[in-house]
Amino acid sequence: MFRKLLTIEEAKQVLEQSFSPKPVGVEHVQLSEALDRVLAEDVVAAMDVPPFNRAAVDGYAVRAADTFGADEDSPVILKLCGHVSVGESPSVVVEKGTAAEIATGAPLPQGADAVIMMEYSIQREGDLFIYSPVSRGENVMKAGSDIRKGETVLKRGQTLSSREVGMLAALGLTKVGVYKRPKVAIVSTGAEIVEPGKPLPPGKIYDINAYSLSAAVRECGGEPILLGTVPDEADQLKAALNKALSLADVIVTSGGVSVGPTDVIPRVLNALGQPGVIVYGIASKPGKPTTIAIVEGKPVFSLPGHPASSLLMFYLFARPVVYSMTGRREESPLMLRAVAASKMFSARGRRTFVTVNLTRDKSGRLIASPVPLGLSGAITTLARADGFIEIPESQQFINAGDEVVVRLFQPTSYVALLTE
Amino acid sequence: MFRKLLTIEEAKQVLEQSFSPKPVGVEHVQLSEALDRVLAEDVVAAMDVPPFNRAAVDGYAVRAADTFGADEDSPVILKLCGHVSVGESPSVVVEKGTAAEIATGAPLPQGADAVIMMEYSIQREGDLFIYSPVSRGENVMKAGSDIRKGETVLKRGQTLSSREVGMLAALGLTKVGVYKRPKVAIVSTGAEIVEPGKPLPPGKIYDINAYSLSAAVRECGGEPILLGTVPDEADQLKAALNKALSLADVIVTSGGVSVGPTDVIPRVLNALGQPGVIVYGIASKPGKPTTIAIVEGKPVFSLPGHPASSLLMFYLFARPVVYSMTGRREESPLMLRAVAASKMFSARGRRTFVTVNLTRDKSGRLIASPVPLGLSGAITTLARADGFIEIPESQQFINAGDEVVVRLFQPTSYVALLTE
Numbered sequence: 007m008f009r010k011l012l013t014i015e016e017a018k019q020v021l022e023q024s025f026s027p028k029p030v031g032v033e034h035v036q037l038s039e040a041l042d043r044v045l046a047e048d049v050v051a052a053m054d055v056p057p058f059n060r061a062a063v064d065g066y067a068v069r070a071a072d073t074f075g076a077d078e079d080s081p082v083i084l085k086l087c088g089h090v091s092v093g094e095s096p097s098v099v100v101e102k103g104t105a106a107e108i109a110t111g112a113p114l115p116q117g118a119d120a121v122i123m124m125e126y127s128i129q130r131e132g133d134l135f136i137y138s139p140v141s142r143g144e145n146v147m148k149a150g151s152d153i154r155k156g157e158t159v160l161k162r163g164q165t166l167s168s169r170e171v172g173m174l175a176a177l178g179l180t181k182v183g184v185y186k187r188p189k190v191a192i193v194s195t196g197a198e199i200v201e202p203g204k205p206l207p208p209g210k211i212y213d214i215n216a217y218s219l220s221a222a223v224r225e226c227g228g229e230p231i232l233l234g235t236v237p238d239e240a241d242q243l244k245a246a247l248n249k250a251l252s253l254a255d256v257i258v259t260s261g262g263v264s265v266g267p268t269d270v271i272p273r274v275l276n277a278l279g280q281p282g283v284i285v286y287g288i289a290s291k292p293g294k295p296t297t298i299a300i301v302e303g304k305p306v307f308s309l310p311g312h313p314a315s316s317l318l319m320f321y322l323f324a325r326p327v328v329y330s331m332t333g334r335r336e337e338s339p340l341m342l343r344a345v346a347a348s349k350m351f352s353a354r355g356r357r358t359f360v361t362v363n364l365t366r367d368k369s370g371r372l373i374a375s376p377v378p379l380g381l382s383g384a385i386t387t388l389a390r391a392d393g394f395i396e397i398p399e400s401q402q403f404i405n406a407g408d409e410v411v412v413r414l415f416q417p418t419s420y421v422a423l424l425t426e
Numbered sequence: 427m428f429r430k431l432l433t434i435e436e437a438k439q440v441l442e443q444s445f446s447p448k449p450v451g452v453e454h455v456q457l458s459e460a461l462d463r464v465l466a467e468d469v470v471a472a473m474d475v476p477p478f479n480r481a482a483v484d485g486y487a488v489r490a491a492d493t494f495g496a497d498e499d500s501p502v503i504l505k506l507c508g509h510v511s512v513g514e515s516p517s518v519v520v521e522k523g524t525a526a527e528i529a530t531g532a533p534l535p536q537g538a539d540a541v542i543m544m545e546y547s548i549q550r551e552g553d554l555f556i557y558s559p560v561s562r563g564e565n566v567m568k569a570g571s572d573i574r575k576g577e578t579v580l581k582r583g584q585t586l587s588s589r590e591v592g593m594l595a596a597l598g599l600t601k602v603g604v605y606k607r608p609k610v611a612i613v614s615t616g617a618e619i620v621e622p623g624k625p626l627p628p629g630k631i632y633d634i635n636a637y638s639l640s641a642a643v644r645e646c647g648g649e650p651i652l653l654g655t656v657p658d659e660a661d662q663l664k665a666a667l668n669k670a671l672s673l674a675d676v677i678v679t680s681g682g683v684s685v686g687p688t689d690v691i692p693r694v695l696n697a698l699g700q701p702g703v704i705v706y707g708i709a710s711k712p713g714k715p716t717t718i719a720i721v722e723g724k725p726v727f728s729l730p731g732h733p734a735s736s737l738l739m740f741y742l743f744a745r746p747v748v749y750s751m752t753g754r755r756e757e758s759p760l761m762l763r764a765v766a767a768s769k770m771f772s773a774r775g776r777r778t779f780v781t782v783n784l785t786r787d788k789s790g791r792l793i794a795s796p797v798p799l800g801l802s803g804a805i806t807t808l809a810r811a812d813g814f815i816e817i818p819e820s821q822q823f824i825n826a827g828d829e830v831v832v833r834l835f836q837p838t839s840y841v842a843l844l845t846e
């Protein structure tokens with residue numbers, strides 16, 4: 007077991023070399039449940055949409071050639087031969103010299119190749135007076151003009167919005183193959199941790215991480231499995247991790263890591279299988295004790311116990327993995343430029359993350375004000391922060407007024423900041 | 427029933443005067459289901475977090491005054507009086523001249539007011555040699571330093587992200603009061619409409635709108651209720667609308683409106699109750715037949731049958747209403763500046779919406795290329811579009827190269843375009 011703290015980039019590289027995130031399988035869901043899911047297959051149209059030539063306006067189905075030369079002074083006169091309603095299969099045939107009344111959306115009857123708008127014609131005693139010619143195909147929605155049979159209309163990897171769901175419905179589909187959501191088991195460790203809702207004995211605190219992390223798992227498209235709290239004790243931890251490995255595709259633990267000889271988690275992880283621990287401590291602040299292992303081909307992220315540190319490390323390491331396992335292309339981090347509101351110091355030799363709150367000054371510039379994590383890695387702090395700034399290992403501080411790049415926690419705050 | 431087509435702004439104004447969107451009620455959900463919900467109540471902390479003074483480091487709990495004057499040459503020597511583990515209620519009391527070993531996160535024992543880091547002390551035969559002084563409160567996470575009892579930690583109207591969920595867990599809460607999702611009934615009308623999954627007889631087409639609109643309802647935080655398809659016939663339509671009014675807070679119909687004397691929907695809506703139809707046709711393209719009514723105090727949006735038109739009109743009129751009914755502040759439209767790729771014409775005297783696809787040119791400029799809706803108001807078209815441009819009534823066209831403002835359909839495409 008190596009003890010050298012890796013840099014953030016080294017740790018990411020080791021993780022990438024040891025684990026390639028891939029979707030974990032395919033399931034078929036109802037169209038009404040397909041929103042925001044990721045297509046696991048190309049969708050090829052098995053039919054034309056619309057399936058037949060349709061009238062695009064209310065009017066008369068005609069043979070375009072019959073109308074040539076019609077004008078306001080010398081109308082063409084056609085015999086009315088019938089009527090086509092929406093939704094019916096027309097029995098009437100439009101022979102040369104005839105026209106059939108037709109409603110918007112109704113199928114063009116046999117023989118007809120255009121529709122004259124109601125406005126350009128007059129009906130009188132079974133005759134139709136046409137005052138303007140139409141060309142072939144005019145006012146006709148051609149079969150297959152929206153979707154052509156055999157066309158690939160949606161591609162594997164696309165996320166389904168309301169618009170793509172509409173396309174699937176147009177093809178008459180009721181189910182669609184999407185990638186399964188990766189399952190992420192969440193284990194909280196520590197003798198002091200009590201589940202919310204239970205009485206709180208002296209010396210104990212409520213479990214924050216299980217809930218904040220499982221919400222963070224959902225936010226990136228995973229399905230959290232809450233496995234409760236286990237003490238920092240090898241046998242119980244081993245049992246909990248074995249259960250997690252049997253139920254989930256990714257495991258996240260929090261607490262019980264501190265990069266020291268008494269650490270139980272790395273020992274248990276190494277005992278569970280090869281390669282075991284691949285990252286044992288990171289040269290970052292916060293997040294130093296972060297430990298990453300691969301066991302049974304599954305990534306295990308052992309995050310610090312402090313709520314803000316564990317959530318921050320989740321964003322940096324676990325979120326990109328879970329996100330990719332949903333079948334989507336890699337996520338672009340949400341970055342905004344801002345101006346530092348005050349001087350911010352780094353921890354010597356460690357990548358330092360400063361959580362910041364963003365506001366606009368009078369001139370509209372975005373101002374990043376540090377929200378210190380404090381001793382407790384306070385969850386309230388994090389809830390007040392919009393994102394974080396990185397200070398490189400080589401840099402001692404950021405000065406007030408310096409331009410900084412802020413990485414945002416969520417698209418919603420990103421959008422809110424840009425549109426406000 | 428008035429026939430004058432309203433402008434988009436007039437229609438919005440009439441709607442605002444007739445209906446004030448408000449949350450429809452409160453429900454209490456489990457913390458694990460609270461993500462993305464909107465708080466219906468201020469959350470006031472019923473306890474301190476942490477609930478007691480905690481050691482922030484591994485070390486020794488001391489009385490700070492005992493350590494004053496300690497330095498590397500003349501250490502202070504204290505008697506070890508015990509040990510405090512994480513999660514226990516300490517029985518030891520730190521009297522003057524004594525120190526207790528303590529683990530990170532363990533409760534500070536009575537008498538102690540600071541923690542000496544392990545690194546600055548040496549333990550030898552029951553004595554502790556201290557080489558550096560600490561001040562009161564040093565390395566101590568004070569009770570209430572994260573959240574103070576009585577503090578309002580979250581405000582009504584806040585949307586809960588992973589960070590806010592963590593705060594609720596910190597307080598030991600298992601349930602939280604959130605606004606109910608507004609229920610939106612969706613009715614498709616038209617004799618030609620068949621539900622996906624069923625066989626498609628000649629002359630019929632599959633129902634697109636029920637699925638694209640219900641996904642659009644979910645996208646803005648509502649809960650869709652699919653009520654199926656009804657023919658354009660007064661009695662059946664009336665029955666369907668009555669059912670919709672009994673089940674939902676908002677009603678959306680599609681198809682069966684064309685602003686003409688044969689229109690069934692406006693007549694049925696007016697017969698159902700006062701004020702009935704408030705907007706009967708809009709001077710826009712597409713979307714002209716859009717009809718809005720208020721019946722039993724609930725808004726009814728009767729949208730065109732063409733899939734793209736109905737989705738566009740949903741975005742413009744229904745989405746802001748449903749969004750506000752979720753309890754969130756009004757949504758800021760997502761706007762981006764781009765350059766028109768080609769000339770785009772407007773429909774004379776009507777607000778024209780041109781759906782566009784956004785790409786970047788070599789110099790990084792955003793280029794808006796029109797995706798024409800075509801005769802069919804094609805759903806495929808809409809799926810290819812990122813957003814839309816408005817051309818005012820007074821303007822005949824937009825020239826290629828003109829700067830345009832594109833309103834985007836979704837935050838995700840907004841983020842993707844800005845981060846790519």
